[in-house]
Amino acid sequence: xxxxxxxxxxxxxxxxxxxxxxxxxxERFRDWPRRAYFDGFVKLVxxxxxxxxxxxxxxxxxxxxxxxxxxxxxxxxxxxxxxxIFYVSVDTPVYTGLSLETLLTYFQAIHGHxxxxxxxxxxxxxxxxxxxxxxxxxxxxxxxSIRFVASGSSAAALKLKSRESGAGRFTDFMxxxxxxxxxLEFQGIRKxxxxxxxxxxxxxxxRKIDQFNSAFIDYxxxxxxxxxxxxxRVRERMDRYIADDIVDKVLLRDIPSLYGIADVQELxxxxxxxxYNTAQEVSINELSQTSQVAKNTLKKYLDYLEAAFLIxxxxxxxxxxxxxxxxxxxxxxxxxxxxxxxxFGAVGADDPEMGPLAETALVxxxxxxxxxxxxxxxxxxxGEVDLVMLNPSTQRAFQALEVKWSDRAFENPRExxxxxxxxxxxxxxxxxxxxCTRTALGSxxxxxxEIRFMPVxxxxxxxxxxxxxxxxxxxxxxxxxxxxSNQPGRGG
Numbered sequence: 001x002x003x004x005x006x007x008x009x010x011x012x013x014x015x016x017x018x019x020x021x022x023x024x025x026x027e028r029f030r031d032w033p034r035r036a037y038f039d040g041f042v043k044l045v046x047x048x049x050x051x052x053x054x055x056x057x058x059x060x061x062x063x064x065x066x067x068x069x070x071x072x073x074x075x076x077x078x079x080x081x082x083x084x085i086f087y088v089s090v091d092t093p094v095y096t097g098l099s100l101e102t103l104l105t106y107f108q109a110i111h112g113h114x115x116x117x118x119x120x121x122x123x124x125x126x127x128x129x130x131x132x133x134x135x136x137x138x139x140x141x142x143x144x145s146i147r148f149v150a151s152g153s154s155a156a157a158l159k160l161k162s163r164e165s166g167a168g169r170f171t172d173f174m175x176x177x178x179x180x181x182x183x184l185e186f187q188g189i190r191k192x193x194x195x196x197x198x199x200x201x202x203x204x205x206x207r208k209i210d211q212f213n214s215a216f217i218d219y220x221x222x223x224x225x226x227x228x229x230x231x232x233r234v235r236e237r238m239d240r241y242i243a244d245d246i247v248d249k250v251l252l253r254d255i256p257s258l259y260g261i262a263d264v265q266e267l268x269x270x271x272x273x274x275x276y277n278t279a280q281e282v283s284i285n286e287l288s289q290t291s292q293v294a295k296n297t298l299k300k301y302l303d304y305l306e307a308a309f310l311i312x313x314x315x316x317x318x319x320x321x322x323x324x325x326x327x328x329x330x331x332x333x334x335x336x337x338x339x340x341x342x343x344f345g346a347v348g349a350d351d352p353e354m355g356p357l358a359e360t361a362l363v364x365x366x367x368x369x370x371x372x373x374x375x376x377x378x379x380x381x382x383g384e385v386d387l388v389m390l391n392p393s394t395q396r397a398f399q400a401l402e403v404k405w406s407d408r409a410f411e412n413p414r415e416x417x418x419x420x421x422x423x424x425x426x427x428x429x430x431x432x433x434x435x436c437t438r439t440a441l442g443s444x445x446x447x448x449x450e451i452r453f454m455p456v457x458x459x460x461x462x463x464x465x466x467x468x469x470x471x472x473x474x475x476x477x478x479x480x481x482x483x484x485s486n487q488p489g490r491g492g
Contacts, residue, residue, distance in 0.1 A: 004094055010110055012094045013103075019072065019082040020111075029069035033186045033230070036464070038067060041173055042074050045120070045149055051169070053140050056151035058175035059309045059336070060246045063226045064151045065089075067175065068122050071149075075120055083111040084119050090132075091125040100126075100135045104143075119146045127152035127254075137169045153254075176309070176368045177224035177336040180361065180457070181464025184215060186229045194461070209439050209455060213349065216457035220357050221346040224336035224364075242342035247271070247310075255304050266293060270301050274311055275343050278334045279356035279363070281316070281379065285328070302332075309335055312367045317388055319380040321397035321427040331377055337361040358456045359386060359403040362436065365463035374398075378427075383419025388427075397427040403436045403456055410440035410453045421446055434459075 019025055044054045056064050072085055086107040088095065095103065100123060113119060126132045136150055184190035193212050222228040222235050225242070234241050251268045261267055270291055274282075288295045305311045313330045317323055334340055337360045340353075347353050366372045374392050378385040378400070391398040402409065402420050409416040417435065424433050433449070436456035443452045 006106075009094060009098070010106060012092065013086075013088065013106060013110065016089065016092070017085070017087055019076060019085065023082050024076065025069045025073045029066055030073050032063075032066050032070070033226070034070055035063055035067055035175065035226075036179065036182050036185075037173075037175055038070060041067060041175075042071050044171060044173060045071050045147060046075070046078075048118075048147060050171075051140060051144050052171045053136055053148035053150060053169060054173055055170045056149060056173050056175060058153075059177060060153040060249060061225045061227055061241075062175050062177055064153070064175055065124055066226070068124060068149065068151060072120075072122070080120065084113075084117065085122075086119065087122040087124065089124040091128040100129060100132065100139060104139065104146075115143070116145050119143075121146055121148050123148070123150045125152050126150040133170075140169045153249075174309075174368075177364065178219075178226060178229065179365060179368070179464030180216065180219050180223070180460040183219045183223040183229060184461070186226060187215065187218075189215060194458075209441075213439065213455065213457050216358075216361075216460070217347065217349055217354075219460075220337045220354075220361060221341040222338050224338040228338075238338070238342045238346075242339060247339065247343070250308050250310060255308055259300070259304055261304075267301055267304075270298070271305060271310065272343060274305070274332050275334055275340050277332070278337075278340055279331065279359040281329055281331050281377075283329045310339070311335060312363065312372070314363070314372075314375050314377055314387075317376045317378050317390075317397075319378060319383070319423055319426050321376075321378065321388060321390065321423075321429075323376070323395075329379070333360050333363045333367075335364050335367050337364060354405040355403070358405050358436070361460055362403055362456060362463070363387070365460055368463075378423050383422055385420055385423045388423075397423075397429045399431040400424055400427075400429050400433045401436065402433075405438050405456065407437050407440040409435050410437055410442070410444065413444050413446050413451055417446065417451065420451075421449060424449060 014020060024030070041054075041056065056068070058064055068087065072087060075085055076082060086104070088103050088107075090100075090103075103123075104121060107113070107119075107121070108117075123129075123132075123136070126136070129135070132150070136148060139146070140148055178186065181190065184193060193208055193215065222238050225234075225246075228234045228238060228241060248268075251271055252264050255261060255267065256264050270293065273291060284295050284298055287293075287298050291298070293301075302311070302313065306313060312333050312335050314333070315323070315327045315330045337357050340357060340360070341347055347357060363375070366375050371389070374390045376388045376390060378388050385400050386403045387401040388397050389399045389401075390396065400420060400423055402417065413435075417433075420433050420435070423429070432443075432452050434452045434454065436459050437453050439455055440453045441455060441458070443450050445451075
């Protein structure tokens with residue numbers, strides 16, 4: 001049987017790297033809006049002092065390939081010679097059976113690069129290359145002058161392999177779904193609606209809150225994926241775009257191939273059930289009885305779905321903010337609220353699903369930062385609190401938050417917020433509690449406790465703004481988007 005000749009492979013490599021001849025990346029990548037995470041990614045790509053490969057991971061269709069090409073554009077603008085930049089999508093059929101080192105060798109041969117040349121090498125969709133992590137680690141060790149970047153859509157596979165084999169040689173970079181702030185930016189309406197500067201008030205024009213909420217509903221329905229935001233034709237077929245091209249590929253191909261799951265339809269039914277019940281409390285016992293799936297199998301499914309970045313779990317504390325020794329109950333959230341709309345239909349402002357979806361969107365912003373590990377919820381016999389943030393040092397409750405898609409709590413806080421007030425008193429929460437509303441903005445006093453109210457759409461916006469304005473190492477608290485030192489409090 002004839003093999004693909006070397007000339008065909010080199011021709012394809014030249015096709016995938018148009019800047020070698022034209023000096024620029026394809027204009028469709030240059031013109032695409034840049035993610036808020038772009039600067040952080042480029043900083044890692046251009047960091048040559050540390051010998052590590054950057055592993056760009058994330059859900060399908062969040063813009064990883066686009067961001068790689070925009071990084072190439074940045075390098076070209078920064079006067080890096082075009083022939084020193086190499087991009088290859090590993091899943092291209094003509095490259096089947098070729099090792100990463102062979103592909104690199106072809107690139108070096110085409111341009112006559114010496115072993116010590118300073119180069120930038122991008123391996124896209126690397127999860128399709130068998131034992132990619134072993135080969136990539138070897139390349140990092142063998143070519144200290146080359147900056148390697150790998151990316152792929154199978155977040156579960158990349159995360160697992162990166163941590164197992166790339167310790168000390170890989171730096172993981174997670175690109176999540178669009179934040180609400182990014183959504184407004186991509187739509188070109190962010191400045192029109194609000195221009196926030198953290199620590200200087202919200203800057204929100206109350207007369208625009210209806211328009212702002214309308215954009216938030218669009219975000220819940222299709223706003224998590226850049227392509228759906230930019231392309232009208234994609235928005236019109238969200239069921240096919242997400243259910244077929246995103247969810248099915250993860251559930252029917254990525255996860256089964258990685259973990260050896262035999263009954264893929266059972267996994268798909270289980271995920272669909274979780275998606276329908278996003279933001280609800282569940283238990284393994286209840287899930288097993290409902291789905292007729294063994295408990296041990298369900299636990300594995302939950303781990304797999306979480307590793308694939310489709311769901312997130314938060315765990316329960318009691319009325320004193322103490323954790324339970326056995327985590328029998330937990331809340332499950334979609335990491336991207338528009339997955340539910342794609343599976344079960346779009347939602348409108350007055351639909352009963354708006355409450356759970358608004359909470360899902362808020363938690364989805366939490367998932368994007370390290371603060372997610374501190375997030376819990378409280379439930380006890382007489383009450384509950386939607387979200388509770390624990391102080392990572394003391395493990396005591398730091399802030400409590402309720403998420404509503406109504407203004408009833410603002411109109412009658414004493415009656416509507418009994419559970420929140422009781423929890424804050426018993427757990428001695430030091431920061432004023434917060435309630436996310438539909439339109440109400442302000443504060444009210446309940447006895448000696450001041451409760452802050454803010455539309456949930458604005459709160460989600462503040463999350464996205466915080467991730468842009470405040471690096472994680474500065475310790476911002478994502479519930480309010482303000483640094484710890486600037487948190488309003490009640491003492492205690």
